[in-house]
Structures are given as C-alpha cells and as structure tokens.
Amino acid sequence: MDKLLIKGNGPLSGSVRISGAKNAALPLLMAGLLTDQPCIFTNVPALRDIKTTLALLEQLGARVSHTEDTVSIDASEITNLIAPYELVKTMRASILVLGPLLAKFGRAQVSLPGGCAIGARPVNLHLSGLEQMGAKIEVDAGYITAEVEGRLQGANIFMDMVSVGATENLMMAAVLAEGTTILENAAREPEIVDLANCLNSMGANVSGAGTDKIQIQGVASLNGCHHRVLPDRIETGTFLVAAAATGGQIRCEQAAPDTLEAVLSKLKEAGATITVGDDWIELDMQGKSPKSVNIKTAPHPGFPTDMQAQFVALNCVASGTGVVTETIFENRFMHVPELQRMGAKIDLEANSAVCRGGSKLKGAQVMATDLRASASLVIAGLVAKGETLVDRIYHLDRGYEKIEVKLGGVGAKIERVK
Numbered sequence: 228m229d230k231l232l233i234k235g236n237g238p239l240s241g242s243v244r245i246s247g248a249k250n251a252a253l254p255l256l257m258a259g260l261l262t263d264q265p266c267i268f269t270n271v272p273a274l275r276d277i278k279t280t281l282a283l284l285e286q287l288g289a290r291v292s293h294t295e296d297t298v299s300i301d302a303s304e305i306t307n308l309i310a311p312y313e314l315v316k317t318m319r320a321s322i323l324v325l326g327p328l329l330a331k332f333g334r335a336q337v338s339l340p341g342g343c344a345i346g347a348r349p350v351n352l353h354l355s356g357l358e359q360m361g362a363k364i365e366v367d368a369g370y371i372t373a374e375v376e377g378r379l380q381g382a383n384i385f386m387d388m389v390s391v392g393a394t395e396n397l398m399m400a401a402v403l404a405e406g407t408t409i410l411e412n413a414a415r416e417p418e419i420v421d422l423a424n425c426l427n428s429m430g431a432n433v434s435g436a437g438t439d440k441i442q443i444q445g446v447a448s449l450n451g452c453h454h455r456v457l458p459d460r461i462e463t464g465t466f467l468v469a470a471a472a473t474g475g476q477i478r479c480e481q482a483a484p485d486t487l488e489a490v491l492s493k494l495k496e497a498g499a500t501i502t503v504g505d506d507w508i509e510l511d512m513q514g515k516s517p518k519s520v521n522i523k524t525a526p527h528p529g530f531p532t533d534m535q536a537q538f539v540a541l542n543c544v545a546s547g548t549g550v551v552t553e554t555i556f557e558n559r560f561m562h563v564p565e566l567q568r569m570g571a572k573i574d575l576e577a578n579s580a581v582c583r584g585g586s587k588l589k590g591a592q593v594m595a596t597d598l599r600a601s602a603s604l605v606i607a608g609l610v611a612k613g614e615t616l617v618d619r620i621y622h623l624d625r626g627y628e629k630i631e632v633k634l635g636g637v638g639a640k641i642e643r644v645k
C-alpha cells in the first residue's frame with residue numbers, strides 16, 4: 228500500500244496548477260447517461276474516484292474514452308441498469324446514477340452506499356424526492372430498486388436538509404421529467420451551478436441554480452455536450468492552507484477565486500495577504516506565522532466542511548486558540564487523534580475541536596482515515612520537525628491529483644513510497 232514520506236522543509240514557495248473539481252466532475256460524468264449523444268468533458272482530474280465512475284459507466288454499457296484530462300461518454304447503448312455494491316462501496320457518489328438512469332430508462336438498481344468514516348450519510352432525501360416525482364422505490368438486501376411507468380412527473384420538492392448530492396440527483400432526474408420541478412432548500416454549491424450549466428448546454432431548462440430554489444422545466448430528450456469542469460476549490464484551499472501553515476507563499480493557477488470566499492476570508496484573518504485575478508489566487512504570509520481562526524462549517528456559501536480538517540492542522544501551528552465546529556457530518560474529526568500523535572494540542576468537545584496553537588509538531592507515522600483528514604496530516608507533516616509517514620493514502624488519491632508532485636513543485640520534500 229502506498230504511503231507518503233514528508234520531511235518538514237520550511238516555507239512553501241512557487242506556483243501550482245489547480246485541477247478540475249472532483250465534486251463537479253462526478254455528477255457531470257453521470258449526466259452523460261441522460262443522452263444518446265456523446266458528451267465530452269475536459270479538465271477532468273486524474274483521480275481514483277474518476278476511474279471508479281468510468282468503470283461504473285462502462286459496466287452500465289456506456290462507451291468511455293479517456294485521454295489526459297478529457298473524457299468522452301457515449302451512453303447510446305446502455306445494457307445494464309445496476310450499480311453494484313463492489314463499485315458503490317468505494318465511492319458514495321455512485322448514488323448519482325440513480326436519478327439519470329431512472330429518468331432516461333424508467334428503472335435503476337443501485338447498491339445502498341452505507342455509512343463511511345465521516346458519518347452515516349443516508350440517502351432518504353434522494354429517495355423521497357424521486358418518489359414525489361412518481362417513482363416506486365424499494366430497498367431490499369442492500370439495494371435500492373426504483374421504477375417508473377412512463378416518464379417521471381415534475382413535482383414541488385422541499386428538502387428538509389441541504390444536500391448537495393440529493394440536489395444533483397433530483398436535478399438530473401427532473402431535466403427529463405414531464406412538467407416542472409421545483410427544488411426548495413436546494414444546495415447552492417458551485418458544483419451545482421456547474422452541473423446546471425452543463426445540463427442547459429445539453430438542452431435542459433434549469434434556472435435558479437446557485438440559489439436555494441431551483442426550477443426545472445422537463446424536456447423530452449437532451450443533446451450531447453462539450454463541457455469544461457470547474458476548478459477544484461477544495462484542492463485550491465488545501466494548497467493555500469499548506470502555504471499559510473509553513474509561513475510561505477503560493478500562486479494557484481487555473482483556480483476559481485469566486486468559489487472560495489469563505490476560505491479566503493479565514494486565511495486573511497489568519498494573517499495571509501491574498502491577491503486574486505480572474506483565474507488565480509496568490510497567498511503570501513510575508514515571513515509571518517499564522518494566527519488561529521474560529522471556523523464553523525455550513526452549506527455553501529458558508530465555510531466548507533471539506534476544508535475543516537486542513538484548518539485544524541493550520542490552527543495547531545498558529546498562535547492563539549481556534550475553535551473549529553463541524554455542523555455537517557457527525558464524525559469528521561478522525562484527523563484529531565493522528566494530529567495529537569504529532570504533538571498537536573487539541574481538545575474535542577462535542578462537535579468542536581478546540582485547537583491550542585503554537586505546537587511544535589514532530590514527525591510521526593500517522594494513518595489517513597478519510598480524504599480531507601489525509602490532507603490535514605500532509606499539511607502537518609510539511610510543518611513538523613523530522614519525518615512524517617502518512618499511511619493509507621488511497622483516501623488521498625480519491626481526491627487529490629498527484630499531490631506529491633504538485634507539493635514538490637512548490638518546495639516540499641515529499642515522496643510516494645511503496
């Protein structure tokens with residue numbers, strides 16, 4: 228199993244190219260199921276989750292071609308409507324085939340994703356939204372079976388929690404439904420806007436994406452598309468925090484600054500000088516070490532839960548005390564015991580991590596438990612004295628493209644070891 232070996236090496240400095248967003252690319256690739264015509268996506272990141280998605284689409288009968296950062300999907304001859312446990316268990320976003328398959332083919336069978344390290348992550352909102360659109364749903368022996376006679380019907384759907392995945396699944400189902408669907412209390416993440424833009428370029432009629440009320444006028448069929456995936460705001464934020472924690476400077480190229488407002492504002496509060504252009508962000512600590520910040524995660528445009536772990540690592544080496552409160556997932560502090568093994572002073576109190584800054588972290592062998600927890604351990608390793616060995620980096624490979632190469636390019640001493 229691969230590991231990352233990191234040697235604390237002082238401030239990061241230089242520039243890094245940001246990849247396409249995992250969380251935008253996954254639903255976009257699934258949207259390829261909605262049409263008989265080819266869909267071409269560019270700026271697709273090279274990640275394990277993308278490989279899993281393409282394997283899933285191929286298993287359904289789609290023809291897939293993948294060269295560098297371009298993926299083309301031809302779903303004109305779908306032969307199988309089952310998403311099996313073997314694939315779904317490695318990537319929860321597999322549930323996003325449910326809406327498109329049901330809308331296009333009237334039937335789908337998808338393994339229940341189940342819980343994961345960060346929480347239970349139920350899919351009740353996905354299922355009840357589809358039921359309100361006329362689907363019959365049964366859950367049996369670990370599988371969701373959904374069927375509809377004829378087309379799904381437009382509906383007014385109020386979601387009692389803000390869910391990114393449910394908003395995406397229902398939006399993809401509604402584009403081919405008969406009549407109008409209104410999604411209320413919808414998620415407002417930039418990845419939802421990217422999906423809506425792509426669906427509209429395919430001939431769908433979606434308005435209001437980016438607000439909490441999305442209106443979808445169903446159409447009978449959709450065309451193919453040529454779509455560039457949105458830059459990854461979480462990868463961008465991770466590199467910015469890494470540079471801030473080391474007291475360095477970094478320029479993130481091909482980024483989307485307008486998707487990162489909450490994160491940039493916290494980095495400024497931590498003492499960073501931030502400059503942005505249309506598609507770049509520069510962070511400079513000007514030789515200073517960071518100050519601790521208080522964070523409370525919330526749905527977009529609030530502070531993203533996917534950046535929480537990285538800020539816990541930052542607070543550990545910053546001056547002062549910072550309280551990080553997680554409100555989205557019930558078990559997203561798995562990085563804390565590992566950071567403590569490196570000398571971090573953190574107290575867990577209910578859903579908050581009270582980080583007492585100023586720790587002189589020491590390199591250690593640590594275990595990655597989920598994707599962003601892994602990123603926080605890498606950041607800690609960059610600042611720690613001595614060597615840090617991060618085990619189980621298959622989590623990291625789900626969501627960060629060539630992280631060791633990119634960090635190496637800005638001065639980190641980091642290598643992948645077998």
Ligand SMILES: CC(=O)N[C@H]1[C@@H](OP(=O)(O)OP(=O)(O)OC[C@H]2O[C@@H](n3ccc(=O)[nH]c3=O)[C@H](O)[C@@H]2O)O[C@H](CO)[C@@H](O)[C@@H]1O
Binds near residue numbers: 350353
């Ligand atoms: C592939 C992808 O885009 N993943 C992101 C997506 O995950 P994902 O779409 O799975 O997360 P959701 O927005 O759905 O989850 C938010 C909260 O709603 C709960 N919930 C969700 C659905 C449901 O039917 N019932 C229910 O109770 C979840 O357990 C969680 O507590 O948004 C999360 C929240 O920003 C991010 O951390 C993930 O990186």
Ligand SMILES: C=C(OP(=O)(O)O)C(=O)O
Binds near residue numbers: 319320598599626
């Ligand atoms: C939790 C995440 O992803 P997923 O929803 O794919 O598990 C993440 O990207 O941080």
